[in-house]
Amino acid sequence: MSLYSAIGSAISGLNASQAGLDLVSRNIANSGTPGYTRKTQVVQNNIAGGEGIGVQLLAATRNVDRFLQQQIRTEGAATARLNVYTTFLGRIDTMFGTPESSSSIAGSVTALETRLQALATTPDDPAARQTFLNAASNLASQLNSMTKQIQGMRQEAEQNISAAVSQANTLLKSVADLNNQIAQRQASSLSVADLQDKRDAAINSLSQLMDIKALERDDGTVALFTGGGQLLLDKQAVQLTFDAHLNLDAGSSYNIDASKRTVGTVTLQNGTTSVDLIASGAFRSGSIAGYLEMRDKVLPQAQAQLDELASQLALSLSQETVAGTATSSGAATGYSIDTGALLSGNTIHLTYTDTPAGTKHNVTIVKVTDPSALPLSNMATSDPNDVVIGINFNQPMAGIVADIQAALPASVTVSNPGGTTLSFLDDGAAGTSDVNGVSATVTPTSLADAGTGLPLFVDGTAQRPYSGSFDNPPQITGFAGRIAVNKAVLADDTSLVIYRTSPQTLIGDDTRPNDLLRRLTDGSRLYSASTGIGSATTPFAGSLDSFARRIVSFQSSQAANASSDAQAQQIVSNTLEDKFNSDTGVNIDSEMSNLIMLQNTYAANARVITTISELFQVLLSIGR
Numbered sequence: 001m002s003l004y005s006a007i008g009s010a011i012s013g014l015n016a017s018q019a020g021l022d023l024v025s026r027n028i029a030n031s032g033t034p035g036y037t038r039k040t041q042v043v044q045n046n047i048a049g050g051e052g053i054g055v056q057l058l059a060a061t062r063n064v065d066r067f068l069q070q071q072i073r074t075e076g077a078a079t080a081r082l083n084v085y086t087t088f089l090g091r092i093d094t095m096f097g098t099p100e101s102s103s104s105i106a107g108s109v110t111a112l113e114t115r116l117q118a119l120a121t122t123p124d125d126p127a128a129r130q131t132f133l134n135a136a137s138n139l140a141s142q143l144n145s146m147t148k149q150i151q152g153m154r155q156e157a158e159q160n161i162s163a164a165v166s167q168a169n170t171l172l173k174s175v176a177d178l179n180n181q182i183a184q185r186q187a188s189s190l191s192v193a194d195l196q197d198k199r200d201a202a203i204n205s206l207s208q209l210m211d212i213k214a215l216e217r218d219d220g221t222v223a224l225f226t227g228g229g230q231l232l233l234d235k236q237a238v239q240l241t242f243d244a245h246l247n248l249d250a251g252s253s254y255n256i257d258a259s260k261r262t263v264g265t266v267t268l269q270n271g272t273t274s275v276d277l278i279a280s281g282a283f284r285s286g287s288i289a290g291y292l293e294m295r296d297k298v299l300p301q302a303q304a305q306l307d308e309l310a311s312q313l314a315l316s317l318s319q320e321t322v323a324g325t326a327t328s329s330g331a332a333t334g335y336s337i338d339t340g341a342l343l344s345g346n347t348i349h350l351t352y353t354d355t356p357a358g359t360k361h362n363v364t365i366v367k368v369t370d371p372s373a374l375p376l377s378n379m380a381t382s383d384p385n386d387v388v389i390g391i392n393f394n395q396p397m398a399g400i401v402a403d404i405q406a407a408l409p410a411s412v413t414v415s416n417p418g419g420t421t422l423s424f425l426d427d428g429a430a431g432t433s434d435v436n437g438v439s440a441t442v443t444p445t446s447l448a449d450a451g452t453g454l455p456l457f458v459d460g461t462a463q464r465p466y467s468g469s470f471d472n473p474p475q476i477t478g479f480a481g482r483i484a485v486n487k488a489v490l491a492d493d494t495s496l497v498i499y500r501t502s503p504q505t506l507i508g509d510d511t512r513p514n515d516l517l518r519r520l521t522d523g524s525r526l527y528s529a530s531t532g533i534g535s536a537t538t539p540f541a542g543s544l545d546s547f548a549r550r551i552v553s554f555q556s557s558q559a560a561n562a563s564s565d566a567q568a569q570q571i572v573s574n575t576l577e578d579k580f581n582s583d584t585g586v587n588i589d590s591e592m593s594n595l596i597m598l599q600n601t602y603a604a605n606a607r608v609i610t611t612i613s614e615l616f617q618v619l620l621s622i623g624r
Helices: 003-029 066-096 105-121 126-187 193-209 286-318 397-407 487-491 511-520 544-584 588-622
Strands: 043-048 051-057 212-216 222-226 231-233 239-242 266-270 273-276 320-323 325-329 332-338 347-354 360-368 387-392 412-418 421-426 433-442 457-459 483-485
Touching: 003 051, 003 588, 066 126, 066 193, 066 212, 066 286, 066 544, 105 126, 105 286, 105 511, 105 544, 126 193, 126 222, 126 231, 126 239, 126 286, 126 483, 126 487, 193 212, 193 222, 193 286, 286 457, 286 483, 286 511, 286 544, 325 421, 332 412, 332 433, 347 421, 387 397, 397 412, 397 421, 421 433, 483 487
Parallel strands: 360 387
Antiparallel strands: 043 051, 212 222, 222 231, 239 266, 266 273, 320 433, 325 332, 332 421, 347 360, 347 433, 412 421, 457 483
8 A cells, every 4th residue: 555545545534533523513412302313424445446445434324213113103193192082081071070069960960859859848939949940940051051062172173183184284295395305315325314303203293193104115215104004195295185164063973975974074185086084094093083083972972961961851851651542443452542742752652462472562653753864773762672663743644554554563553543543453363462552752842731741941042842853953962052941931930830720730739849859860761872871782771860970970980091091101102212212312421432432533543644744754855
């Protein structure tokens, strides 16, 4: 090796040391920068003509565990979803209160029962009647307010989804731009490590919004997919859109059919291709998934609990059961029932027994006046042991009879003996079936002369009688937000006592108050499985007070479980991030060791150059 080659090698060593010092200084300066990974200077022996001529600098790199990085993103998305749950369920829990609190919805139901007990003791006391009406008004107002809050939270979730989709588009564009820069620099053998850090930060932020997977290409770019496999970015980013709805109510819901959907959906636009990401199941984790679940599942379920409580409250105090009248036609026997007083949603209950098998059948015939609501689900009632038949009563009686007959076996015959009466008879043949009983459940609209029940609670400012109608939209939907005390009862509180006008009930008669109290405390009422309490086969049964306490406990348990899950998930995320930072982050002690090594290397190379310079001086002095 000549002196010229030696000095070239030494200079390349100085340059490598300088580059290394620059990299160490940048590592140390960014030791606390979020998302920054430790950079390593790469060098290799520079060979020419089969011999080394010094050191060659290559692009600085970083050492990142891709598998660990994907784990962090997956767990981070799960953490973001659970954080949404914790926030919303905590607010719901606060709104519902605690079972023992007098200000909770359960406490308000208990207060109504307490005031009714006092009224039953002194029905002639105007103060007792007014106190009870005040409790009823407070309960109705509380149900109205809670409904407003729930729908407000659904609207908030809708707005948060819209904001998250906008943020996702911004992040996808940023990743696409960084992809282009990285591909260009990598093709020119330039360092892309800092750009990769910046791109990873954008992808990490995106993973907080939705669960994503990243696939790295040979040219240094990455392709992004949703957890469900939909392409978000390859050479170009797709466009996500969200058609936010400005006003949501209890009837607003998601539907795959756009004509039936009354809330926003996230759509992926890729050229001429349009995909509904909610319908395709793209959002399985991340904050968007959390907001969607709040909007479409958790909050609607809380609303269903309030609606069921309001519905049972109104129906329990008002409904009357009318027994059928025994009738016969030749050898056929059975019962007849007058349907003239039935409101939409009221029912006819038929029981018949197959013989000789002895199998008993319970049939609930529901009056419907809107044919578009048919057919009714067998879950239209909470009784798991009945068969539900929805019948359009908005037609001539002949059509009603024909529709009912078509839904029943031939061994039970239906007829219209006249007016609005229906008769249910066995076929008169021995050994076939027997009609055991027929009754109707009726919602009275008057305050007196319709039984001891009282339409204390009505539907909305129009004071519509509440009968649980299934006509579109079902009356129960959002009823907790519309329930109100009957203005006629408020105007005449003696109707809490007087249930008959001829002969008129005495003001001191406790018959109606005691019957209303019995209805409120009846422990055999069944509640819809749509509330999340009980199931279709084993529905929750109990009094209104016990149901109110159950839904309060349910929400409290939901909030506590969400908080516990979020804390556990956060520990998992933190553990993974600590490991990632330990593996790829800047270690000051390690960098200081590198600094000393580079300092020595630089000094050694400088010494080589000094020595060669002295040798040149010797060579130059020989000829003097």
